[in-house]
Amino acid sequence: MTLTQLKYLIAVVDNRLNISLAAEHLNTSQPGISKQLKLLEEELLATIFVRKGKKLADTTPFGDEVIFYARKILQDTNNIGLLGQQLSSVDEGVLTIATTHSQARYVLPDVIKTFKLEYPKVKLELKLGSASQIKEMVQTSEVDIAIATDLLELQRELVLLPAYNWYHAIIAPLDHPRKKDFKRLTINRLAKEPLVTYAFSLEPDTSFSETFENAGLKPNIVFAARDADIIKTYVNMGMGVGVIAGMAY
Structure with a gap:
């Protein structure tokens, strides 16, 4: 088994x-990729992919486990390569x-x-997205760290550090x-409102x-946007009741 084979697998x-x-x-x-993947399966004595003719149709349960560890190995390898750079330029680079x-x-x-006051030579880049998009960026090592919510499913693959509590x-x-009824608002009442x-x-999960699902309810979402200010604009127009992050209130 080689790093090249794992790199081909993840690609x-x-x-x-x-x-x-x-x-x-x-x-x-x-x-070349097909040959290396075949050699990897032969070495592991199991199939990673479900094949239909010459095409790959899906991954096997065994393959899913191999992919999980392959990502981890490649990420650890990348981290080792960064150690020297970090030691030589602790306060420089791109985050x-x-x-x-x-x-x-x-x-x-x-x-x-x-952060910029303490590390003025470090260039910061922000990449914005939804929880699922952020998850993909982290898994593919497109970013160094993620600051987001609803990423608990990644606990098996990553180090998760609680930063603060937030609320809707x-x-x-x-x-x-x-x-006046909003002071006694319940999840059942909220489900009846246009949201x-x-x-x-x-998105699921x-x-x-999950809050509505656990209560056996389905929210009546009439409009959705990525930005809290856009949500507030349409709430002011009378389109419905808004549900936003408390920090954006």
Whole structure:
């Protein structure tokens, strides 16, 4: 087993099991990748992929385990390569952070300001996305760290450090006809309201969707956006009741 074989394996997986795309991405030949993957399976005495003819259709349960450890090995190898750079230039380089729009706007400005005062030579890059997009950026080592919520499913693969607790805030226009009822608002009552909230709230396994699912309810989302300010704009228009991060209230 070689690092090259593991690199080819991950490239194929990240390119939707398309060997041609993986070869193009790695600037190598398709037959070369196919041969190395076959040698890897022969060495492991098990199949990693489900094949339909010459095409890869899916990964096997065994293959999923191999892919998990292959990512970890490649990430650790990359980290070893960075050690020398870090020792020679502790306060220089580029730090790439994946985060959400709300975190970038309402939480990180003061943090980044303090960081830049302490490490003025370090260049910071922010990459914004939803929880699922951030997850992919971390898994593919596109970023150094991620600051986000709803990433607990990655606990097996990454080091997760709790930073702070946050909560959802319910917002509505001042002239909302049932504004007084909001002080006694329940999840059952909220499910009956037209909701304006984040686009990623529509994704499964988020705290938002799980809260309604655990109560046996389905939220009535009439409008979704990635940015809290956009949500607030449409709430003010009377489109519905808003559910946003408390930090953006």
